[in-house]
Amino acid sequence: MTNENENHSKDEQPDRRQFIKGASCVIGAAIGAVPMAAGVRVVLSPLVDKEAAEGGAMIRLGDLGDLETGVPMKFAIVADKSDKWTRYKDVPVGAVYLVKQKEGTENPVVAFNTVCPHLGCFVDYRKEKQDFFCPCHDSNFALNGKLKNGVSPRGMDTLTVELRNTTEVWVKFQRFKANSKNKIAIS
Numbered sequence: 001m002t003n004e005n006e007n008h009s010k011d012e013q014p015d016r017r018q019f020i021k022g023a024s025c026v027i028g029a030a031i032g033a034v035p036m037a038a039g040v041r042v043v044l045s046p047l048v049d050k051e052a053a054e055g056g057a058m059i060r061l062g063d064l065g066d067l068e069t070g071v072p073m074k075f076a077i078v079a080d081k082s083d084k085w086t087r088y089k090d091v092p093v094g095a096v097y098l099v100k101q102k103e104g105t106e107n108p109v110v111a112f113n114t115v116c117p118h119l120g121c122f123v124d125y126r127k128e129k130q131d132f133f134c135p136c137h138d139s140n141f142a143l144n145g146k147l148k149n150g151v152s153p154r155g156m157d158t159l160t161v162e163l164r165n166t167t168e169v170w171v172k173f174q175r176f177k178a179n180s181k182n183k184i185a186i187s
């Protein structure tokens with residue numbers, strides 16, 4: 001009887017050992033997955049935020065019918081942003097001027113980032129002078145974005161525009177390197 005029990009118990013041991021080993025692996029993997037998942041989130045979340053807030057996503061700004069030919073209209077760009085602790089809704093992240101072109105023009109709407117390519121001040125539209133003007137160091141630009149006078153190293157930065165469903169104006173919002181002769185996208 002005793003021998004039989006002992007034999008039975010010996011036969012079960014490898015199974016039990018295997019079960020314990022398997023269980024340890026599962027528990028170890030589960031514990032290991034926690035920091036790994038946290039690491040992935042830390043790495044990915046700035047990219048996701050960056051794309052949502054800044055990074056080149058197409059944004060619908062309005063309708064062709066909202067714009068007057070030759071008159072710049074300013075549109076604020078807002079987006080949700082979040083840091084480690086808080087999520088902020090509808091934070092202003094920039095602005096765009098849309099200028100509707102004359103009928104028959106190849107690009108019916110031209111878009112400019114409102115940031116001055118010199119050192120990043122905001123450029124104003126001056127109705128009375130029919131130009132764009134940067135008050136920080138007195139650069140001014142024609143309504144087609146070309147530099148007229150001043151220290152800016154280039155004209156205003158144009159943005160990609162798409163007309164969808166015939167009249168919807170969509171713009172790819174991007175930022176560009178300041179104080180560089182070349183237009184280099186940084187977001």
Ligand code: FES
Pocket residue numbers: 116117118119120121134135136137138139150151152
């Ligand atoms: S920041 Fe606009 S001219 Fe200097």
